[in-house]
Amino acid sequence: MINTIWFFMIFAGIFLSFLNGSAKEVADASIKGGTAAVEITLGLVGVICIWSGIMKIAEKSGLTDIIGKALMPFIRMLFPEIPKKHPSISAIIMNMASNMLGLSNAATPFGIKAMEELQKLNANKERATDAMVTFIVLNSASVQIIPATVISIRAAAGSKNPSEIVITTIISTISAAIIGILSCKLLQKEYK
Amino acid sequence: MVNIIRQLSVYSIPFIIIFVLLFGYLKGVKLYEAFIEGAADGLKVSIKILPYLITMLFAIAIFRESGILDIITYILSPVLKIIGVPPEVLPLVLMKPMSGSGSLGITADILREYGPDSIVGRIASTMMGSSETVLYTMAVYYGAIGIKKMRHTLACALIAHIAGVIASCIICKIIFKV
Numbered sequence: 100m101i102n103t104i105w106f107f108m109i110f111a112g113i114f115l116s117f118l119n120g121s122a123k124e125v126a127d128a129s130i131k132g133g134t135a136a137v138e139i140t141l142g143l144v145g146v147i148c149i150w151s152g153i154m155k156i157a158e159k160s161g162l163t164d165i166i167g168k169a170l171m172p173f174i175r176m177l178f179p180e181i182p183k184k185h186p187s188i189s190a191i192i193m194n195m196a197s198n199m200l201g202l203s204n205a206a207t208p209f210g211i212k213a214m215e216e217l218q219k220l221n222a223n224k225e226r227a228t229d230a231m232v233t234f235i236v237l238n239s240a241s242v243q244i245i246p247a248t249v250i251s252i253r254a255a256a257g258s259k260n261p262s263e264i265v266i267t268t269i270i271s272t273i274s275a276a277i278i279g280i281l282s283c284k285l286l287q288k289e290y291k
Numbered sequence: 292m293v294n295i296i297r298q299l300s301v302y303s304i305p306f307i308i309i310f311v312l313l314f315g316y317l318k319g320v321k322l323y324e325a326f327i328e329g330a331a332d333g334l335k336v337s338i339k340i341l342p343y344l345i346t347m348l349f350a351i352a353i354f355r356e357s358g359i360l361d362i363i364t365y366i367l368s369p370v371l372k373i374i375g376v377p378p379e380v381l382p383l384v385l386m387k388p389m390s391g392s393g394s395l396g397i398t399a400d401i402l403r404e405y406g407p408d409s410i411v412g413r414i415a416s417t418m419m420g421s422s423e424t425v426l427y428t429m430a431v432y433y434g435a436i437g438i439k440k441m442r443h444t445l446a447c448a449l450i451a452h453i454a455g456v457i458a459s460c461i462i463c464k465i466i467f468k469v
Binding site for chain 1: 304307308311312314315317318320322325326327328329330331332333334336337340341344345346347348349350351352353354355356357358359362388395398399402403406407408412413416417418419420421422423424425428429431432433435436437438439440441442443444445446447448450451452454455458459462463466467
């Protein structure tokens, strides 16, 4: 699926640029896409390293096990295939907690850690497991308590009450998360 | 309430850091060595992500710059009107799964054009806050561990996205009584 979409985005984009005469802009943008990826990654390196360092300390001190045990029932429901006491559990929990607080810089390294731990349970290293898919879908419908960026651009646009969309955002993001998880459970048998 | 939560987000990072370090110190963990070990792992991960992100952003940049979004918006708007999604927010609906900065730009544009306190502005704000960029999340997380077969990830993430879009429209219409 990703192969088709990737191809279609490039093909349709370049084809259209021939028709509407924006070939030069599109060519420039494609190169800028690569540069942007490098900039994003460079921006992430420091943060990922710092949180990986802190997580290593939490892991060696046994803190991650304690957190994992406390939130076990919730994780069992979402990810039934992860064994008890598995190190992926605490990483998943830290990732979700950071997402809820809007700390996306902290959430990414925790999420990567979770994926690495889930990969250790995976028999086929190139194929995503059910738990991985559920985890990523949950992340893409990230439940955030305060959408700080949106509030700030609303304030900048002169809103009388910039944070009035907090409640609507929470309700809609929870709806998206629930539908997403249900669709994962329904579709996981279809996609082998 | 909102202020309390905002304060909570400000203090949570320093709190987590000091708590983890203190706990590790009391348990006799060699903090300095453990941190370096983790940081070295982090560096490996960052390098692994890069090719996946380049591949994805290359396609997104071409797609975005070509103006194809305008054509899709034109074709889809009658369909979306039926399910209660205002056509003004459609570019945001299409951009959101692809690019965070792109959709933030579109949101800012909608707020400027229709006003942040209009129903369209409120719906766009709600949508903007309620999901992450799917393609970016997939590229980073699968890239970090070398997964190539993503199975139903994209399908389910897009289903969740559409559910979020429809929910945003319904909830805004109920709460802001339009």
